[in-house]
Amino acid sequence: MEPDQIAIAERVAEQHRHHKKALFFWVWGALLVMTAIEVYLTYQNMEPVKMLTILMGLSLIKAALIIGFFMHLKYEVSRMKWLTMCSVIACLILMTIFFFPDARRIIELGVK
Amino acid sequence: MADSALHDIPSVYEPSLFGTYSKKIGMWLFLLSDSLTFGALLYAYSYGRISTANWPTPFHSESIVNATIMTAFLLTSSLTMVLAVRASVGHNAKAQTLWLLATMACGAGFIILHGREWSNLIAEGLTLPMFPKVPGHEAASEFVNVSQTVPQFASTFFTLTGMHMLHVTLGVIYLGVVALRRKFIPILLMLWLVAWLATPAYSPFHYGAHVLLIAAIVCGIILWLKPKVYDSSDVEVAGLYWHFVDLVWMFIFPLVYLMSAKIL
Numbered sequence: 001m002e003p004d005q006i007a008i009a010e011r012v013a014e015q016h017r018h019h020k021k022a023l024f025f026w027v028w029g030a031l032l033v034m035t036a037i038e039v040y041l042t043y044q045n046m047e048p049v050k051m052l053t054i055l056m057g058l059s060l061i062k063a064a065l066i067i068g069f070f071m072h073l074k075y076e077v078s079r080m081k082w083l084t085m086c087s088v089i090a091c092l093i094l095m096t097i098f099f100f101p102d103a104r105r106i107i108e109l110g111v112k
Numbered sequence: 113m114a115d116s117a118l119h120d121i122p123s124v125y126e127p128s129l130f131g132t133y134s135k136k137i138g139m140w141l142f143l144l145s146d147s148l149t150f151g152a153l154l155y156a157y158s159y160g161r162i163s164t165a166n167w168p169t170p171f172h173s174e175s176i177v178n179a180t181i182m183t184a185f186l187l188t189s190s191l192t193m194v195l196a197v198r199a200s201v202g203h204n205a206k207a208q209t210l211w212l213l214a215t216m217a218c219g220a221g222f223i224i225l226h227g228r229e230w231s232n233l234i235a236e237g238l239t240l241p242m243f244p245k246v247p248g249h250e251a252a253s254e255f256v257n258v259s260q261t262v263p264q265f266a267s268t269f270f271t272l273t274g275m276h277m278l279h280v281t282l283g284v285i286y287l288g289v290v291a292l293r294r295k296f297i298p299i300l301l302m303l304w305l306v307a308w309l310a311t312p313a314y315s316p317f318h319y320g321a322h323v324l325l326i327a328a329i330v331c332g333i334i335l336w337l338k339p340k341v342y343d344s345s346d347v348e349v350a351g352l353y354w355h356f357v358d359l360v361w362m363f364i365f366p367l368v369y370l371m372s373a374k375i376l
């Protein structure tokens with residue numbers, strides 16, 4: 001991207017970042033509702049794996065709302081979005097690959 | 113001399129590659145590294161849970177209600193923070209300070225509720241070897257059993273939630289400095305004295321209160337070396353940090369509390 005295009009993108013992003021007050025209240029309401037759903041599901045005697053999947057799904061949606069709207073990442077230039085999110089997600093995927101099979105090995109085979 | 117020489121050069125700096133100012137990029141990079149710290153702690157907790165067949169579920173409904181109110185406090189603080197950023201961009205200094213103070217109040221509410229919960233759990237017997245015994249208090253047998261049979265529950269619980277509580281505390285101090293600048297230092301010292309003197313000697317918060325003293329010294333040095341009026345970019349960067357502690361709690365709350373709730 002040319003420098004002048006970057007400057008324009010930066011200015012547009014800056015304008016978008018700080019308006020729509022009502023939008024922030026909607027996001028806050030959605031976060032509270034999802035928290036209430038999580039607490040409700042806790043007492044529904046669900047299977048742990050199923051419950052964990054739903055809770056983590058809701059947590060990921062909540063995290064996306066916070067990062068996108070409250071932290072304004074939605075309004076940043078795409079280079080910023082991709083670099084920050086891809087790097088952290090790649091690290092977390094690596095942790096998942098290394099940690100969880102090993103945790104299962106312990107419970108299935110015992111500590112050797 | 114060097115400065116004047118530099119100022120004579122027409123703009124040679126390229127626009128930022130990421131379309132924003134360097135302070136914000138710096139905060140994002142810090143938050144990415146911090147997310148890996150919390151990621152590692154959450155993975156350690158999950159690892160312990162998967163690899164332990166009889167993982168306890170000790171949290172009664174009182175604990176769940178308490179943690180839900182704490183979550184509501186943090187979510188509300190994120191809303192007030194984003195309104196503070198909005199006010200700062202609109203050059204409304206009074207509204208900016210008020211929204212920042214509201215954010216700090218929600219953060220303080222979270223810390224107080226969390227501290228109360230920790231104190232109750234420790235008194236009931238969910239404790240670490242490094243914590244002193246609570247005198248004259250009968251420990252509940254279920255928590256004593258948890259501490260003895262699955263010691264990694266208490267250690268991962270206190271490490272994860274303690275690390276988060278430390279982040280929230282530092283966040284409140286950060287916002288206090290941005291909102292009130294030098295005026296916040298005596299308030300911080302007063303809070304340290306109150307927290308230190310009001311907590312009993314066996315409480316971990318009796319020693320933990322010294323974080324406030326260390327923070328007051330560090331903030332005092334920073335404000336003395338570089339006194340400045342914080343502008344909207346500083347408020348936005350502080351907001352990024354604050355939203356991050358909220359974001360981390362969105363994973364701690366279901367993983368640590370809801371998945372360990374006692375269903376009767």
